[in-house]
Structures are given as C-alpha cells and as structure tokens.
Amino acid sequence: MPELPEVETLRRDLEASIAGETITSVELLDEKKVRNDKEDFIEAVTGAEIERVERRAKLLMIELANGNTILVHLKITGQLLLRPDGAPEDRFTRAVIHLDGKELRFADMRRFGFLKVVPTAGRDRVPELSEFGIEPFDPAFTFDMFKKLIGHRKTKIKPLLMDQHVITGLGNIYADEVLFLAKVRPQRAAESLSDAELKRIYENIRPVLEEAIGHRGSSVDSYVDLKGEQGGHVPFIKVYRRTGLPCFVCGTAIERIKLGSRSAHYCPHCQK
DNA sequence: AGCAACGCCTGATAGC
DNA sequence: TGCTATCAGGCGTTGC
Numbered sequence: 001m002p003e004l005p006e007v008e009t010l011r012r013d014l015e016a017s018i019a020g021e022t023i024t025s026v027e028l029l030d031e032k033k034v035r036n037d038k039e040d041f042i043e044a045v046t047g048a049e050i051e052r053v054e055r056r057a058k059l060l061m062i063e064l065a066n067g068n069t070i071l072v073h074l075k076i077t078g079q080l081l082l083r084p085d086g087a088p089e090d091r092f093t094r095a096v097i098h099l100d101g102k103e104l105r106f107a108d109m110r111r112f113g114f115l116k117v118v119p120t121a122g123r124d125r126v127p128e129l130s131e132f133g134i135e136p137f138d139p140a141f142t143f144d145m146f147k148k149l150i151g152h153r154k155t156k157i158k159p160l161l162m163d164q165h166v167i168t169g170l171g172n173i174y175a176d177e178v179l180f181l182a183k184v185r186p187q188r189a190a191e192s193l194s195d196a197e198l199k200r201i202y203e204n205i206r207p208v209l210e211e212a213i214g215h216r217g218s219s220v221d222s223y224v225d226l227k228g229e230q231g232g233h234v235p236f237i238k239v240y241r242r243t244g245l246p247c248f249v250c251g252t253a254i255e256r257i258k259l260g261s262r263s264a265h266y267c268p269h270c271q272k
Numbered sequence: 273a274g275c276a277a278c279g280c281c282t283g284a285t286a287g288c
Numbered sequence: 289t290g291c292t293a294t295c296a297g298g299c300g301t302t303g304c
Contacts, residue, residue, distance in 0.1 A: 001297065058298080076297050077282085092282095110281045112298065127300095155274065164299075172297070221296075222283095260276065262297070 002074040004136070004169030005212035006223050006231065007058045010080055013226045014053040014062070017082060021099040022049050023064075030094040033108065035116035035128075044068045044117040045097070057132045057168035061123070069123050070097075071116045072106065074223075078113030081105040082226040090228070109222060133166040136205050141167075146202045150190050157193065157201070158186035158264050169209065173218055176240045176265050178204045185271045186264035187257065211236065239265040 002010075026042050028034055034041050048064040055061065060080075062070040072080065081090050082104050090107050095115060097104040106115060118126045133149070134141045149166050150157070160166060161175040170178065179186050182200035184193065193201070217223060217231030220241060224230055238248055243256040243265060252269040 003298095073298085075280095075299080108281095109283070110297085112280065153274090159275085162298085261278085263295095 001076050001171050001173065001221055002078065002217070002223050003058060003171035003174050004055075004209050005174070005215075005233070006217035007055055007060060007074065008213055009217045009225060009231065011053050011055040011060055014060070014080070014082075017226065018050050018062075018099060018104065019052055020050065023047065023097055023099060025098045027096040027098070028094075029096070030111070033094040033106065033111065033114055035114050041115070041117050045070060050099075056129060056135070057164050058171070059128065063120055067120055068117050069120045071114075071118060071123075071126075071128055073113050073128070074108070075110070075112035075114075077109040077222045079105075079107040079222060079224055079228075080226060081107060081224070081228055131165050132168050133164060135168050136170075136209060143199060143202050147195075147198055150201075151193070151198060153190040155190055156186065156259055157184060157188050157190050158259055159262070160190050161201075162262075167205075170205070172262055172264075173220060173237065173240045174208050174212065177208050177238055180239045180267060180271060181208065183271050185266055186259060239267060241265065 023045050026045055028038055031038050045064065045068065048066040051063045051065050053060065053062050060072040082102060084102050090105050092107040092109045093105045094108050095106040116128060123129055134145065150160060153160055158175050158179060161170050161178065178201060181204040182197065184197050184201060212218060212233045215231060215233035215236060216225060218233040218237060219230035220234060239254050242254045244253050247254060247267040247270060250267065250269045252267055254265055255268050256263050256265050
C-alpha cells in the first residue's frame with residue numbers, strides 16, 4: 001500500500017519530471033475514478049501547465065498554473081506511471097494525462113483510488129484535505145504535541161497511529177514497524193502507555209519513514225514508482241507480513257492479530 | 273466519544 | 289482442472 005514514503009517518492013519523481021510540462025489532453029477511461037463531472041475535469045486541466053507537485057498525508061497534489069490542483073489518492077492498488085507516448089499499455093489504466101511526448105497514467109486494480117480537481121485557492125477546505133492531522137515531518141510535531149494527541153486516548157495505539165485525522169502518513173506497514181522498534185504491542189490502549197513508551201514511539205516515527213523513503217518505498221502489494229519499478233524497502237521490514245517468521249532481534253516467531261478489520265504483526269517477545 | 277462493522281473492488285490463493 | 293470462498297486494505301460512513 002502506498003503510505004507516506006511511497007507517496008513522497010512519487011512526489012519527488014513527479015516534481016523532477018513533469019514540473020513545467022503542459023497537459024495537452026486527458027483520457028478518462030473509468031469515469032467513476034474522477035470525483036468531478038467528467039467534462040468539468042477535462043476543462044479544468046486541459047492546456048494547463050504543471051507548476052509543482054506537493055503531498056499532504058498520502059494525497060498527491062499536482063498544482064497547475066491555471067489556478068487548479070489535481071488531487072490524486074492511490075489508496076491500496078493505485079499507481080502513477082510516466083510513459084513515453086505509445087509505450088505498451090499498463091494493466092488497469094483508468095485515466096491518462098497526456099503531456100508533450102509522454103503520458104502520466106493512473107492505474108488502479110481495485111478502483112479505490114481517485115482523482116479530483118479543485119481550485120488551488122481554498123483547497124485546504126475541501127473534504128479530501130481539510131480533515132488531516134499533523135505531518136510527521138512538520139517541525140511543530142514535537143513530543144509534547146504527540147503526547148497531547150495520543151496519551152489520553154482509550155483507543156488501541158496502532159489504529160490511532162494510522163488515523164489520518166491525528167497524524168498523517170502512517171499506514172499498516174509503517175505503524176507495525178514503528179511499534180516494533182518502540183517495543184510496544186499494537187493492541188495496547190494509548191492511555192496505558194508510559195512516558196518512556198510514548199517517547200520510543202514518537203522517536204521512531206521519523207526514522208522509520210526516512211529509512212523507507214531512502215529505499216524508495218515498500219512494494220508489498222502493487223506499489224511501483226513512476227517508471228514501474230519496485231521500491232527497495234521490503235527486505236528491511238521487521239514485522240509487517242512476517243507472520244511465523246523469526247524476529248530479527250530475538251528469533252521468536254512473529255504473530256499476527258486482527259485489530260478492527262486490519263491485521264497487525266508483532267514480536268511477542270520484544271514488544272510488551 | 274469510541275469503535276466495530278460495512279462498503280467500495282478484484283486478483284491471488286487456499287480448499288475441495 | 290476448475291470452481292468457490294476467503295483474504296488483502298485506506299478511509300468514509302453507519303450504527304451501537
């Protein structure tokens with residue numbers, strides 16, 4: 001699943017490769033992928049120059065010079081692929097944004113992802129953007145803030161770490177990884193965590209995300225980069241989807257439990 | 273307020 | 289071999 005490291009990798013590659021390009025035309029192959037009226041979308045982006053590419057939580061924002069921004073959410077199986085004109089078809093392509101000599105393809109097997117164009121001014125007020133919590137790399141994200149957001153909650157810590165209304169960017173993979181490094185079990189109630197445990201969680205969030213960005217993300221499902229290449233982080237994952245395999249630290253078999261409808265993976269020896 | 277359950281969707285996989 | 293049931297999951301919504 002694309003989480004912050006995967007979306008940030010895409011953002012950086014997009015910024016380097018399509019900023020300054022002009023959108024010559026758009027093909028919407030699956031209208032339901034676009035959260036606008038089809039004609040409105042086409043009119044709002046065609047002919048526009050791409051100024052920059054930003055990220056908020058797991059949402060990509062392609063800012064256009066004409067005052068509009070294209071929002072792209074990949075959800076679980078979404079992919080953005082930059083191909084030369086006439087390149088072989090990519091499976092599950094739902095929309096194509098044509099540029100000069102190349103095309104940006106939005107592919108999405110399970111069709112959960114979406115595109116939406118919104119006015120750049122006031123975009124922070126659209127529902128897709130207005131509910132997000134703090135970005136982990138925002139300097140304002142201090143331990144004090146983390147403790148205030150998390151420390152009093154009765155909810156289990158893992159679902160809380162994944163709640164985009166509280167802290168953005170962590171999904172199933174990296175929440176498991178942060179909790180492993182923090183030596184805290186995913187089902188612990190947030191309010192039961194000691195200061196030392198909260199501190200260990202907080203202090204592992206940025207390093208976990210930074211390391212994964214350094215490896216260009218994790219291709220556990222269908223995540224690939226702009227060129228269609230897999231990220232390199234999977235060999236460095238400590239617990240996610242390693243059920244039954246030995247913990248890299250103590251050798252104990254990694255366990256999997258259900259929290260809500262999601263799976264959580266942890267080492268029963270290392271994590272308390 | 274908190275949280276489980278559901279719906280969206282479809283390929284991979286396990287079981288028969 | 290071929291069918292069917294189950295699973296994966298971000299996130300908005302619903303209902304207790």
